[in-house]
Amino acid sequence: MRIVSLDFCADQYVLKMVEPERILALSPDAAAPFSYMRDAAVGIPTVKSSAEDVMILKPDLVVRSYGGGPNANGFFQSAGVPVLNIGWAGDLEGIKRLTLDMADGLGAPEIGAEIVSDIDARLAALKLQPNKNRALYMTPSGITSGSGSMVHEILAEAGLENFQDQPGWRSIPLERLAYERPDMIAAAFFDTNNVEKNGWSAMRHPIARAQIKDLPTVALNGSWMSCGGWFVMDGIEALAERRYTEADL
Template sequence: MMKASGIICATVLLTACGQSTDKVPSGDPGSAPIRIVSLDYCADQYVLALAERDQILALSTESQDDYSYYKEEAVGIRQVRPRAEEVLALKPDLIVRSFGGGPRSTRLYNSAGIPVVQIGWTSDFASVRDVLTEVAKPLHAEARAEIIIADFDERIAALPDASSGQSALYMTPGGVTSGTGTLIDQMFTAAGLSNFETQPGWHDLPLERLVHDKPDVVAAAFYQSIHKTPGAWSPARHPIAQNTLESQNTIPLEGAWTACGAWYLIDAVEALADGGVAP
């Protein structure tokens, strides 16, 4: 199994062996971008995983926060706020974004002659692979994406085949959970668990149901902050939710694992598969 730093090291070696070190001047449509700017922390992860360090001009101001999966790799790289005047002043040759800058930012930067890579939505493992592959193309990083996907698939294949028969509830500090038809739902299935929340999509924790019915496992995202929820009215602060956290088998998930619905979600899958087995 290859973790984050191992994958990056492997792909850097592959790129160094397979490409000339000479840079093609920016502006050549056939050249790799050399002044990449990322506008949000989800985009940061793709840029850090796929681009060479000297291709990255700037990352978001959240690139080193706890919920940034590649926060250690982001150290030492310039940060920029997703404000048009600040981004344009850097003269990037490629912008990568998920949500940063707002819905009109792509049109604005395109009008300035700057291409924008919009990271797509992922709802299952297939779309995780597809989005990574598509983002890699304008970065000229297809080989790196293939390595990441191969590692992702290898780790999925290594998971136990049998279901544990246990149910799992996804819980966030904001009191939100994820039901069927979502990437979190597929995460549970891959880990051998069934989703306690049977309603599709994302919504508030089912507090009324938790009064008389409990999941076998609580998958607590952003676990370190789950007891100090930012919203005073968040369902996660309700005594029923707190009791569920304390009384059930709670598996802490690092916020970075699930924050952006990307390939590194496999870390959460493995943690659930290891911690959700029947005693």
């Protein structure tokens, strides 16, 4: 099958599981800093997700998460082009199921099995012991996350409690941070974003900046956190390692 990938979340799975010669095109973000498989994307053509640009390539399969918009599935399928949609995963078990499904759909079940086996082995190697260290997830846009998100699950898998005690995606709790502090900071996307670009970001507040300046901080690469995939393990391992080296002292 000759494959076109419509967004950078789809790019990750296509680049991991498909031979380069079978990839007709990737999304324009395939080689961006927040793309985990960016090195593998070098030299592969890119295409905008518009129907016209994709159809002219005559793909045998379109792979997408959100690329092409809400009508993409219906359009490509009506034109006789199968679509492989990336499902949603809210935790590591979901990521493992999603990985196996994508591997089957891309004709590489053995690669999917290897990835899942690697996730299990890496989790077992962490040998986490319970502790009560609380981590606050922070981004340059001033956003954090509580329960019900992949971020929350990543912190839990690393053996940490989430300092954000309200569910969902929320602004950094500046008022609470004025009198209560977490044990450590999980700082994501600071490698790919500039805080100064957003004049309204809560990260510009001195209280927010003080957290990263004064507390043990784990830098979470944006490419680990942008999509739900096997690469979240890199973030889990980074958090778990720092938990024992600094946050417990």
